[in-house]
Amino acid sequence: VEIMGESYPNLIDTRGYVETLVLEEEELFHKTLSSGERRLLELMDNSKDKTIDASEVFKLYDTYGFPFELTLEYLEEKGFTTSKEEFNSYMEDQKQLAKKNRKTEANMNIQNEELLNFKEKSEFIYGSDNEKGKIIGIFDGEKFVDSIDKTGYVILDKTCFYAEAGGQVADTGMITSSNFKARVLSVTKMPNGQHLHQVKLLDGVIKNGDKVKASIDASRRRKIEVNHSSVHLVQYALRSLISDTIKQAGSFVNDLA
Numbered sequence: 369v370e371i372m373g374e375s376y377p378n379l380i381d382t383r384g385y386v387e388t389l390v391l392e393e394e395e396l397f398h399k400t401l402s403s404g405e406r407r408l409l410e411l412m413d414n415s416k417d418k419t420i421d422a423s424e425v426f427k428l429y430d431t432y433g434f435p436f437e438l439t440l441e442y443l444e445e446k447g448f449t450t451s452k453e454e455f456n457s458y459m460e461d462q463k464q465l466a467k468k469n470r471k472t473e474a475n476m477n478i479q480n481e482e483l484l485n486f487k488e489k490s491e492f493i494y495g496s497d498n499e500k501g502k503i504i505g506i507f508d509g510e511k512f513v514d515s516i517d518k519t520g521y522v523i524l525d526k527t528c529f530y531a532e533a534g535g536q537v538a539d540t541g542m543i544t545s546s547n548f549k550a551r552v553l554s555v556t557k558m559p560n561g562q563h564l565h566q567v568k569l570l571d572g573v574i575k576n577g578d579k580v581k582a583s584i585d586a587s588r589r590r591k592i593e594v595n596h597s598s599v600h601l602v603q604y605a606l607r608s609l610i611s612d613t614i615k616q617a618g619s620f621v622n623d624l625a
Contacts, residue, residue: 385613397433404434408442418447422454429455430462482511483558490562491526497586501526503578507564515575519568522550523558527582530589531555531563536596536621541584548572552582591623 373380407428411420420443428434436455443450488504505523506513513520522543529552532538538555543565550567558564567574603616 382613400433401438404428404432404438405442407432408434408439412443412446412448415448418449420448420450422451422458425450425455426458480510483507483564484560486512486523486558486562487560488523488562489525490523492531492563493526493528496528497589498581498583499524499526499528500579500581503574503576503580505562506574506576515573517569517573519566520574522565522567522574523562524565524580524582527555527563527565528584529555529563529565529582530584531557533557535618537592537623539584539589539592541582543567543580543582545572545578545580547578548574550574552584588623592621595623596621 369379369383369386379386408420411424425436425439428439429436439450440452442448486505490504493499501524503522504525506516507521507523508516509520524543529539529541530536532555539552540554541552543550543552548569549571550569552565552567554566556564556566599616599619599621603614606614
């Protein structure tokens with residue numbers, strides 16, 4: 369509050385609440401350490417050669433949040449050992465996997481220059497289950513192309529498909545024309561606001577300029593709408609019955625009960 373209060377005045381007004389949250393986080397971390405310690409003691413009790421497998425040590429760190437350095441201290445005090453090299457290898461594998469996932473994600477997000485430069489207008493028609501339109505862009509995952517005969521991404525001049533946002537899942541459904549039939553698997557927003565439909569081609573070839581019919585899975589949409597409303601009702605109830613400090617900043621909403 370003293371350091372950031374001037375830039376964020378809300379901190380001054382909610383100082384007591386912030387103190388409570390910090391204390392709860394501290395207590396939660398102590399519980400994490402206790403859980404990790406219990407698991408480590410179990411591993412030591414079950415060890416026949418005073419060696420703890422590095423995979424279990426990594427799981428302590430990755431699942432329980434138990435610091436590796438603390439594990440080493442415990443083991444050394446009790447005369448146990450583990451392989452630092454194998455632990456580091458598991459850590460490196462995790463880093464590489466995270467790096468790969470970030471790279472894949474980046475290709476499909478705002479860091480893709482082709483998506484950034486796409487400026488053609490696309491309109492989302494709210495409340496519609498079916499819409500006629502035209503394909504104005506086809507993206508193969510790396511660049512824009514004139515046609516695709518496999519899974520890819522399409523942009524329509526008009527669409528009734530809701531794009532994933534604020535935790536609410538995207539619509540699914542079908543896009544069809546006289547030339548092809550495709551299943552819509554997901555929809556995301558492009559950097560300039562257009563809806564990017566990931567499609568699985570079932571028949572034919574998708575070509576730029578094709579006139580199409582877009583149809584969402586209407587029964588699924590209705591279930592999502594109901595769950596969306598329920599989130600707001602729960603939020604209102606929590607604020608009314610518990611505390612108005614409860615704030616909703618996005619909630620995962622899908623079609624499941």
